[in-house]
Amino acid sequence: MDLCDKCGNPQIIIKRKQSGQMLCQECFIKAIQEKVLKDIRRQKLVTKGDKVLVALSGGKDSVMVLDILNNLRERRIIDLVAVTIDEGICGYREDGVDIAAQNTELLGVKHRIVSFKDYLGRTLDEIMADSGDRNACTYCGVFRRWILNQVAREEGATKIATGHNLDDETQSIMMNYMEGNIQNLTRIGVKSESSCEGFTVKIKPLREIPERETALYVMARDLPVHLAGCPYAGDSFRAKIRDFLQEINQEHPTIMYSTLRGFDKIKPVLKKEFSRQNKLGVCRECGEPAAAELCKACSFRKQWKKE
Amino acid sequence: MDLCDKCGNPQIIIKRKQSGQMLCQECFIKAIQEKVLKDIRRQKLVTKGDKVLVALSGGKDSVMVLDILNNLRERRIIDLVAVTIDEGICGYREDGVDIAAQNTELLGVKHRIVSFKDYLGRTLDEIMADSGDRNACTYCGVFRRWILNQVAREEGATKIATGHNLDDETQSIMMNYMEGNIQNLTRIGVKSESSCEGFTVKIKPLREIPERETALYVMARDLPVHLAGCPYAGDSFRAKIRDFLQEINQEHPTIMYSTLRGFDKIKPVLKKEFSRQNKLGVCRECGEPAAAELCKACSFRKQWKKE
Structure with missing residues (x-):
């Protein structure tokens, strides 16, 4: 009979293919929390006194980040604030916002809900109704980063934490x-590095946790999560790579780790040789960090004004 | 109606997804030959007076390399010799050897057939019958390289040309x-670089030609080719990556080129930083280049002697 490798409990909830380790619910939760907290320490993702803004969509990954970082808040190592961005996606985002609110209430963490409508004057639905040419994810990603960075400053946050997991990161590397x-x-990594003023460092505490373990964690912890998929999701290149990685992972259960480790060796070398001396400037419209005269968000917004 | 982009011939045999270009049989053959000869020149794969040994299995890729390099032989720029290695794979290799011979006869190129049995004392079938533990491809690859390098010296060859195409190379990079x-x-590249004496430089003239175009080329040229698959083929990791790349190539027809171009930018940086100062030594058994005291081939052979 299969028994938990830590405590001998016969009710195991995971057999880790990559290591053969079997764990019961309680030991799995503990092992994951310890692993993430260790990664945070080892990679110096936060320092005492940080105010971390969690980008909380209500999906499993961001809910898990909030839950684990709350451990550091309870120990008064960091302060936390959660922000949910309401892109204005009718029939989808409302539930995510509710679930995000349930989670912050549960933990007693300050929660802000900010909307595309307030910051941009348009919901994502309105943006997409006007523009057939571009992929929704392109707009949405640019605007979310733009808003998140502003909210981080408004809140006096020193770090922004996102829920990117091992699968997400490996997909980005492969793409x-x-x-x-x-x-x-x-620019891919566990911590965004920017010397630019006005740009809040982003951290990815779940970068080494496989997606199936983030799903299992929120279930095991019985946390409310928003499971619906975004109706605009249609990034077919990423989706193809995700499917391929998941398939190959069946027979090669350490493949995402080896891809990540290989990349982490290569990256500093690439940075030294290829990263432009990109002293980010400041957007002349909004004052946010920008690679050109206008930041991406403002260059999109300018097109609307012309219409 | 679709017409050849070069000559207007309505009988087109290819529509290149990556460029939209359409070509008739004659213009396709000419375009491919020009492309490969240009790549050879641009990348300085041969110099006047080289004696190039073609590793000729009889499959489409090696037959194509022989056919195109023969153009340089006819113009007296290089000399050619073809070598077919008979691994001793019953019911498979015999046909390949015959077809290789047909091709060299057609062109009037010197042809040598060398066997695992002669060089190692065992056929691949015999090796595999004795050893259940290891993948046939591991043995076969090591021994083929070992024999090829010896034959190259016996023949006074200055280069070894192989049929690796764009798909093969992209697969290796991704793996x-x-x-x-x-x-x-x-170590991946269009030309193996080694300062080690006794090591013949390997070149891959078809590195930028997609696999489907090598198949189309030998058909268009009506060259005899061996189409059967090796009965030991079972490198499932490579096979999975091949299937994935081919699938994604349907919608992203430049993906293999962009993978290759990206890698070619990264590689010199990796080389500078990571390649061990691997001054290859010489194997104490066979005198061939070796990374350790014994080369891989001799270390396998030593295991047999013990048995």
């Missing part, structure tokens, strides 16, 4: 290898 | 990215 996009590769 | 095998990555 950029395959597209030959070396510039993007130099 | 090593995913396995995090940086050392191997530093």
